Amino acid sequence: MASRQVILPKNIGEAPIPGAVKQKNMVAEKKNRRALGDIGNMVAPCGVKGKPLPQVSRPATRSFCAQLLANAQAAAAENKNSLAVNGNVAIVADGALLDKRAALARKPAQKKDATKPKPEEIIEISPDTEEVHVKQKPTQVVNDEKLAENSVDKSSSRKKALTLTSTLTARSQAAAYGLNDKQKEDIVDIDAADVNNDLAVVEYVEDMYSYYKSAENESWPHDYMDSQPEINEKMRAILIDWLIQVHYKFELSPETLYLTINILDRYLSATTASRRELQLVGMSAMLIASKYEEIWAPEVNELVGMSDNTYSNKQVLIMEKRILGKLEWNLTVPTPYVFLVRFIKASMTDSDVENMVYFLAELGMMNYSTLMYCPSVIAASAVYAARFTLNKTPLWNETLRKHTGFSEPQLKDCAKLLVSFHSAAAENKLKGTYRKYTSMERKAVALLPPAKFLLAAASN
Known part of the structure; x- marks a missing residue:
């Protein structure tokens, strides 16, 4: 019975090597070396005058990756500062600059200057006269300009608007206070001279005679x-x-x-x-x-x-x-x-x-x-x-x-x-x-x- 000859596949650009197992191991080892050389995942930047820099075939260890990340963040911060000087703010993501329009769209609204509203006015009607006395009361700072304007308008309207009831009440109180003051002037304090006399018991004398x-x-x-x-x-x-x-x-x-x-x-x-x-x-x-x-x-x-x-x-x-x-x-x-x-x-x-x-x-x-x-x-x-x-x-x-x-x-x-x-x-x-x-x-x-x-x- 005639024997059939087995033909092994050839690698591109390489001569056939006798012995299938030995040939396979050598090819795998060569591919591993090639992979270790390309592990850096680096994009070769342009050198001076557009000449490419030589490729670095350095293993990507943890310290090396951290150094690469720090360099990328420093470059992004430097680019951000340079753009901020020109008045435009850009956002850096994964080492790339976004479009200026997108940056302006995401630009936060500028804070308005906090205006300090006028102090709230408290209206007091003096019982002796019909004049209106206004006292100032400190209020909290309002950020919204409309609220500040409304509060000022309300206080001014309260100052100007005097109702008939408040006016009559003030006049009646003034009259009552006047009568009370007149009665107090007519009544003499007969115990004033005996304040320091312990035998006069000024503190209790009125209560004593009420009991009597x-x-x-x-x-x-x-x-x-x-x-x-x-x-x-x-x-x-x-x-x-x-x-x-x-x-x-x-x-x-x-x-x-x-x-x-x-x-x-x-x-x-x-x-x-x-x-x-x-x-x-x-x-x-x-x-x-x-x-x-x-x-x-x-x-x-x-x-x-x-x-x-x-x-x-x-x-x-x-x-x-x-x-x-x-x-x-x-x-x-x-x-x-x-x-x-x-x-x-x-x-x-x-x-x-x-x-x-x-x-x-x-x-x-x-x-x-x-x-x-x-x-x-x-x-x-x-x-x-x-x-x-x-x-x-x-x-x-x-x-x-x-x-x-x-x-x-x-x-x-x-x-x-x-x-x-x-x-x-x-x-x-x-x-x-x-x-x-x-x-x-x-x-x-x-x-x-x-x-x-x-x-x-x-x-x-």
């Missing part, structure tokens, strides 16, 4: 004489006239006298008393008031001696205990003297008016008919009648009205009653109060003529 006004009705003894079968108004007046003389003899404080009369009336309004023990009730009431108000209260035997030993010490102490039980030991009460001190201070007058006030108040306390008025009314009426008697003008002002809480018409009835007691004091058989206030120590105010003009005005 609310609590005076609780300790105010009303009409009780109808419930007393053995005593009458004349007996009560005789007892109080004697107590005023004892009080003056022992030189006790005014608070003691007014509290004594308050204790006496409250006890008689709570229980019945016989004619025989009426003076004993008065003595025990003064003993209680002295222990409450005085630093050195008179002793029991001294009070008994003032009564010509009509009662014993034991009887006085028993009556003292009985009175305290009926009053439930409640001795802190607003008497007329509490209000007299404050109202005399608000009157801001001399010592003549002060002595006349105390004289009229003690005459009123001695007479039973004044019990129909509360202690604050008696005190305010005594101040009003004293100013009328001594011709102090004005008779009543805003300062007195504020601190007393009473107007002039509210006091005329009680003041008329006090002036009538003053008119009859010189001829009255009970002269304890009259003699007390005829001394020069008290400015002899009892000798002054009474305010008969007030009696005539009240009767008319």
Whole structure:
């Protein structure tokens, strides 16, 4: 059997080599060397005068690739700077320059200059005048020119447009402020001189007298004489006239006298008393008031001696205990003297008016008919009648009205009653109060003529 000859394929440009396996290996090795030489993927740039540079057959390592990339980026940045100088901005991508039109199309819009708007205007209408005061208020910077213009237009329109309501409101407020200022000018601060006086308790004095006004009705003894079968108004007046003389003899404080009369009336309004023990009730009431108000209260035997030993010490102490039980030991009460001190201070007058006030108040306390008025009314009426008697003008002002809480018409009835007691004091058989206030120590105010003009005005 004839054998067939195998013909192997030939490479182009090469002579056939015997041995197929050996020929194949040599061709593959030659191609690998060729591939290693072309791995740079480099585009040969033009040299000087258009001559091509010799091809570099260097292996492309990592450091070499990084160097190539850095060189390409540096060249792109240099080209970008050169174009920016000419006023045109181009975008470099993969080492190539885009078209100038494309660059201009992608060119970002230039930012407009931020204009600072005018400060916002706040309109204020002064209550005293009709003028308009405009205050500037800082606002945020607005980038949009239209918004800035609109804000300025709105503020200017607010400045110019004044409604009828705002104008009338401003005028009414101005009138109200004017009245308040006028009233404040008329009212004098009577505590200004006692700001540094701790005993004056300026911080609490208004609250204290507000409480006294609310609590005076609780300790105010009303009409009780109808419930007393053995005593009458004349007996009560005789007892109080004697107590005023004892009080003056022992030189006790005014608070003691007014509290004594308050204790006496409250006890008689709570229980019945016989004619025989009426003076004993008065003595025990003064003993209680002295222990409450005085630093050195008179002793029991001294009070008994003032009564010509009509009662014993034991009887006085028993009556003292009985009175305290009926009053439930409640001795802190607003008497007329509490209000007299404050109202005399608000009157801001001399010592003549002060002595006349105390004289009229003690005459009123001695007479039973004044019990129909509360202690604050008696005190305010005594101040009003004293100013009328001594011709102090004005008779009543805003300062007195504020601190007393009473107007002039509210006091005329009680003041008329006090002036009538003053008119009859010189001829009255009970002269304890009259003699007390005829001394020069008290400015002899009892000798002054009474305010008969007030009696005539009240009767008319």
